[in-house]
Amino acid sequence: MHLTQLAFAQLVFKGKEKIMLKIFSSACLAIITVCNCSFATTIHVPGNYASIQLAVDASAHGDIVIVEDGLWLENIFLNGKAIELRSANGPANCVIDGSLMTQGLNYGSVIRSGAVQQGSLWIDGFTLRGGQGSVEPTLQLCGGGLLISAG
Numbered sequence: 001m002h003l004t005q006l007a008f009a010q011l012v013f014k015g016k017e018k019i020m021l022k023i024f025s026s027a028c029l030a031i032i033t034v035c036n037c038s039f040a041t042t043i044h045v046p047g048n049y050a051s052i053q054l055a056v057d058a059s060a061h062g063d064i065v066i067v068e069d070g071l072w073l074e075n076i077f078l079n080g081k082a083i084e085l086r087s088a089n090g091p092a093n094c095v096i097d098g099s100l101m102t103q104g105l106n107y108g109s110v111i112r113s114g115a116v117q118q119g120s121l122w123i124d125g126f127t128l129r130g131g132q133g134s135v136e137p138t139l140q141l142c143g144g145g146l147l148i149s150a151g
């Protein structure tokens with residue numbers, strides 16, 4: 001039963017004094033429930049941020065980053081964030097090219113992340129190209145397109 005139905009049912013069957021108390025209690029419960037929920041923020045690239053990396057840096061766990069069509073010359077580091085990173089219109093229209101190695105010479109993966117501690121990481125709708133791979137602690141070159149490591 002919804003809160004409005006519950007309030008209406010109490011209005012029909014209870015006396016006037018109890019009605020106001022029950023409606024007030026139900027409204028307080030609804031406010032407390034809403035305040036305890038966290039809401040995801042949707043961040044648009046380039047609408048809110050000029051680059052994918054800037055949008056990822058500004059995001060918090062649970063946020064959604066939507067990337068508009070185009071060729072993006074970046075290497076993205078997700079830093080273990082539990083976010084949703086997706087293109088607006090699919091992989092044919094949104095390409096991330098990591099050939100410039102914008103994160104430094106040892107970090108040439110197009111997209112890389114450490115382990116996601118809580119929640120889920122979702123990446124969808126990109127063509128990844130030009131990745132050179134990243135040097136891991138084992139001194140091996142790993143993950144030209146996508147690298148998700150445990151450390």
